[in-house]
Amino acid sequence: MKRLWLGLLVAGLLLVGALALVGSLNVRDEVDVDATSPLAAAGPRDSLVARGAYLARAGNCMSCHTARGGQSYAGGRAIDTPFGSVFSSNLTPDEQTGLGAWSPAHFWRAMHNGRSRDGRLLSPAFPYPSYTQVTREDSDALFAYLQSLPAVIQPNQPHTLRFPYDTQAALAVWRALYFKPGVYEADSQRSAEWNRGAYLVRGLGHCAACHSARNALGASSNALDLAGGLIPMQNWYAPSLASPHEAGVGDWDRGYIVGLLKTGVSPRASVTGPMAEVVLRSTQYLSDADLGAMAQYLKELAPPPAAPLPAAAPAPAATAARGAGLYEQHCVQCHGEQGQGVSGAYPALAGNRAVTLASTANLVQIVLNGGYAPATDGNPRPFGMPPFMLVMDDNDVAAVLTHIRQSWGNQASLVTPLEASRVRSGNAR
Incomplete structure (x- = not known):
């Protein structure tokens, strides 16, 4: 009996201590x-x-x-x-x-x-x-x-x-x-420009809200690494801003980064999905000096340790044939027979990091719902891609994306009909 009371006392003290902490x-x-x-x-x-x-x-x-x-x-x-x-x-x-x-x-x-x-x-x-x-x-x-x-006058709606x-x-x-509160502290070992970029990216820009993975409780284990993650409930993958295999810009010309944030397009990439809204509503209005500072900060992000990419299994012959036929029917007119695209209009698919990402969520989103760059002052009439949700079923989407990911030197994993179905139904995780 004494042990029981002692155990309850210890448990109570631990509870009180936890609450106080x-x-x-x-x-x-x-x-x-x-x-x-x-x-x-x-x-x-x-x-x-x-x-x-x-x-x-x-x-x-x-x-x-x-x-x-x-x-x-x-x-x-x-x-x-x-x-x-x-x-x-x-x-x-x-x-x-x-x-x-x-x-x-x-x-x-x-x-x-x-x-x-x-x-x-x-x-x-x-x-x-x-x-x-x-x-x-x-x-x-x-x-x-x-x-x-x-x-x-608009009362706030209660959360559900x-x-x-x-x-x-x-x-x-x-x-x-x-959560730990704390105002940004400048790094004395870095330039004033780098610190300005870090302040904008980490603070008001809240880039980590999308570009960091979240755990089961919705928290980022390291919000400053910008290592990429699936955006909860949106079924878009925000790629790593440090990895050269995803969206890292360490080897980019600064002007290309500034141009991408200013107009939504650059010679090396274009934005779509949630990032298109960020450019449309936010970054296109920032000064060139601030965009340059953000570019410098992003260029100097430490890349993750180099690791060999896993070898991708080739698609079954039937899937490969089906994908090639769908590409010929729906895609070749804009993206070219060799996936070369059209400069300034339609992105190249050959050697495109967005095509070979390990996560296939963005590709499925674009095929199903279309891909649209933002209409900005610097690019007021962007080219876009129509949706194919009513044209292709999940097997079609998987086959054509597998063809794209495994052609013209691309060596990425195949896309499964289940992945396409999850995005279509809004249940990608």
């Missing part, structure tokens, strides 16, 4: 919103608002905080997660439903600590694990810009997360495990 980890570097805290950013109001507008572009804030057909920054867009849907909040200065009653310190705490005005923990679907690196000066400029917008993910207790545990 979770609590302490959730108030690290906490912002005091009650202290007198004037705007950290100095300068005329108009210039502060203009700076905030630029930073809002850099963070692509409007995309998430504007529902389809809704008013800008009024929230209501559903962000699907593996745990349910999170609805973006109203960022306009309406006092009842938006940020009208917030102070700059409240907004800084949301960016830095992931807490709402009332102290409630925010869902990391709002990427404060990245935004915590934003400086107080930039946070205040962002807030000044949002306060300058027309007020929109499953239990226990809808509880503050679960969020507190998640944050204790995976």
